[in-house]
Every structure is written in C-alpha cells, then in structure tokens.
Amino acid sequence: MKERMVPAAIIPAIMDLAIKNRLNIESILTRADVGLAVERDSGTYVSISQQLRIFNAAYDVMDNPAFGLLLGESIQYHSLDLVGQLIATSQNVQEALDELFQFKDLITPFTTFSLEIKGQDAVLVYSVDSTMVRENLPVHHDVVASSVVSIANAIIAEGVRLKRVCFIHDKPEYLDHYHRIFGDCVEFGSVRNEVVFDRAQLQEPLLTSYPDYHDGVKTLAKEKLRSIESRESLAAKVNYYIARNIGVASTSLEDVASHFNVTPRTMQRKLKQENTSFVAIRDACRHDRALRDLADPSIDVDALAELLGFSDTSNFYHAFKRWQGVSPGAYRKQALAERGLN
Incomplete structure (x- = not known):
C-alpha cells in the first residue's frame, strides 16, 4: 500500500532546533535515511515514516529528554505552513481550533484532536496514534502540548489562561522545563492528554486575525489536501x-x-x-x-x-x-x- 505523504512543514523547525544546539544536520538526515533536499526545499513532501525517522533521529542526536518540549517551543505559526497561517489569521480561538481539526493532516496525520466544554473549562484533548508512532511516544505528547501553548501565547493578547495540562505518561525527571512552559498546573499519569484553559477565551479575538487573507489560505489548504490524496x-x-x-x-x-x-x-x-x-x-x-x-x-x-x-x-x-x-x-x-x- 502506497504510504500517505505530507508536506515537510515541521522539518525546518526540527532543523532550526538542531542548529541552535550546534548539531550536524547532515548527520540527522543521514541517520534518518532522508535526502538533504527535504531540508532545503520547504515545498517538499515526505512520507509519514520519513517524517517520523527525522524526528527520532533528531531526538537521538540531540540526546536531551526534553527534546519534545524544546521543539514545541520553537514551533510558531509560521513554522506550520498553511495550517499555521490558517490558525493565526482566524477571527478567534474557536475558529483557530476548528481549522486545526480540519487541516491537521497537513502537518500531523497521526494526531487526533477534539474539544470538550465542561462548565467554565475548554478541554483540548489530543492523542497520538501509537500504531503509527511506535517510538518516543511521550516526546510526541510533549511536542503537541508545548507547540499548542507556544502558538496560543503568540496570537492571544494576554496569552492562554491555562488551568491544567495533563499527560498520559509518567512524571519525568525534567520537570523544570514543564513548569517553565506550563506553570504549576501540570499533571502526569492521566487518562488522556489534555490542555485545559478558560472557556471564555474561545471567543477571544486573535492579534493576528485577517479574515480576507484567511479565506484565500483556506482555499490553498483544501487544494493541498486534494493534491496529497491524488498521489495515493x-x-x-x-x-x-x-x-x-x-x-x-x-x-x-x-x-x-x-x-x-x-x-x-x-x-x-x-x-x-x-x-x-x-x-x-x-x-x-x-x-x-x-x-x-x-x-x-x-x-x-x-x-x-x-x-x-x-x-x-x-x-x-x-x-x-x-x-x-x-x-x-x-x-x-x-x-x-x-x-x-x-
């Protein structure tokens, strides 16, 4: 069965993190058995297995258990190609999440998201498909939560008002990084991965909202999804x-x-x-x-x-x-x- 392809949008963020930590990019791509063209051309498509191999290779070479959190911090909306642009130019947080849910396959097809409303809490639930991601699963959980919070803080005027950030994996040794990114509201060994924030923020306007531009980007995102499907x-x-x-x-x-x-x-x-x-x-x-x-x-x-x-x-x-x-x-x-x- 021909493997699903995705834009190599997240690869530049991995490479940027590698450069900041003075790591050899060529050694990472060689270890992942992926050509240098992936790093040089932001329009490149990669298979899901190639994306995961690059991720795992960078994690191994960096040799830092907090890799996922650090990578998530380095990801901004412009790091995520069309999906990032859709999120940033949405009118409010609710619309930004709707766009993430609809187009997340352009960046992370092995992650699922949902939103639940519980009283005054908005609960962003996410899971990483362990049948596809067979290595370093907790590191992927870290990336998702860290990038979501980092991007939210960049486009919401006063930042996201976190209530809880829950991870299904056990408490790790590098707690200082969690507390630096999420504050003291982190929980481990939970039933689900959750980012819980103030429900009132769902209707909060974004600093980067640009409705006219947003509509054009959405058309491009739909075309890119169709392009991916046509290759399969x-x-x-x-x-x-x-x-x-x-x-x-x-x-x-x-x-x-x-x-x-x-x-x-x-x-x-x-x-x-x-x-x-x-x-x-x-x-x-x-x-x-x-x-x-x-x-x-x-x-x-x-x-x-x-x-x-x-x-x-x-x-x-x-x-x-x-x-x-x-x-x-x-x-x-x-x-x-x-x-x-x-």
Whole structure:
C-alpha cells in the first residue's frame, strides 16, 4: 500500500532546533535515511515514516529528554505552513481550533484532536496514534502540548489562561522545563492528554486575525489536501477513509465505494490490482483502532466492539485474538502496565 505523504512543514523547525544546539544536520538526515533536499526545499513532501525517522533521529542526536518540549517551543505559526497561517489569521480561538481539526493532516496525520466544554473549562484533548508512532511516544505528547501553548501565547493578547495540562505518561525527571512552559498546573499519569484553559477565551479575538487573507489560505489548504490524496493509491485512500470514519459513519463496502464514486465491484477489482482487498483493509483499520483504544482505560470494551462494527463483543474477542494472539483484556493489561497504570 502506497504510504500517505505530507508536506515537510515541521522539518525546518526540527532543523532550526538542531542548529541552535550546534548539531550536524547532515548527520540527522543521514541517520534518518532522508535526502538533504527535504531540508532545503520547504515545498517538499515526505512520507509519514520519513517524517517520523527525522524526528527520532533528531531526538537521538540531540540526546536531551526534553527534546519534545524544546521543539514545541520553537514551533510558531509560521513554522506550520498553511495550517499555521490558517490558525493565526482566524477571527478567534474557536475558529483557530476548528481549522486545526480540519487541516491537521497537513502537518500531523497521526494526531487526533477534539474539544470538550465542561462548565467554565475548554478541554483540548489530543492523542497520538501509537500504531503509527511506535517510538518516543511521550516526546510526541510533549511536542503537541508545548507547540499548542507556544502558538496560543503568540496570537492571544494576554496569552492562554491555562488551568491544567495533563499527560498520559509518567512524571519525568525534567520537570523544570514543564513548569517553565506550563506553570504549576501540570499533571502526569492521566487518562488522556489534555490542555485545559478558560472557556471564555474561545471567543477571544486573535492579534493576528485577517479574515480576507484567511479565506484565500483556506482555499490553498483544501487544494493541498486534494493534491496529497491524488498521489495515493486507492488502497491508501480507502485505508485512510475507513480509519477516520470508524464509529462515525458507515464503513461498509457499498458506502465506501459510494464515497469514491465507484461501484463496489469496481472498487474490489481495483484493490485486487493493488494486491489487497476491502476486507483486508477494513480488518487492518479495525485492528489498529482496537490497539489504540484498548490502551485508553476509559474506553469500555463492549462499547469498542460496537464502535468497530462487530455484532457482539464475542465476535470482537475472536477477531482480536486472531489479530494479536491474545485477548483484548490481556492486551489492555499489558499496555496499561507499560504506562505504569493499573
């Protein structure tokens, strides 16, 4: 299956951090097995695996456990290409978050975001897909929270009024960096990664708001998303569509084929030409989603089975044991133990 491509927008920020710390950029790219053209051309596309290899190589070469926080601090809205421009030129915080949610795949397709309102709190929830990001997961959590807060502080007049910043990973040794960036409201070993701030700020105008320019950038962002999709095989498109719509919309063969404006028979024939099948792709998406959600202790197994489209929990148990070799309960116990949670 041809791998999804993304603009190399975050790579310059990694390179800038490397330069500030007097690291050899060529050694990082060599270690990641990625050509120098990625660093030189901001318009370059890279595969998700290439982006992750560069990230991991920079983390290894820098040899600083606070790498994620430092990288997040160095990322400003102009570091994130069209997505950063959309965020900065939005009218208020709510619109900026809406744009992040819609176009985040242009910068971080393995991260999901949602916003919850709880009383006077606005809760930005995010998760990094551990089936895609298999190394240095806590470092990715650090990057997301640090960059969100750094960008918010740059475009909100008085900065973001943080109430809590929660991480699912355990308390690390480099606490001083967390306190410097987030203050004293940091919590570790949480059920979810959250950035909690004052709900009233959602309607707060941004210093950099520019509605007319914003509309033009949004058109370009939509075109770039379409450009990425046009580079992919049908199998990659189907995989991505199912992964995003599990539990949200129907992922039956008929409905997925309709989304791509082909008949079910045509879709099956084209997927066969790419040496795969609809059943295999949907099975892989269900497997990946199950692995991700079982690592979250707040998600009920019965509810997960229903979300994945199984007629009953027993069928889900049989399928998961076929995929993973162990039951969902055994896998969850192992995943939580690795995070230091009961």
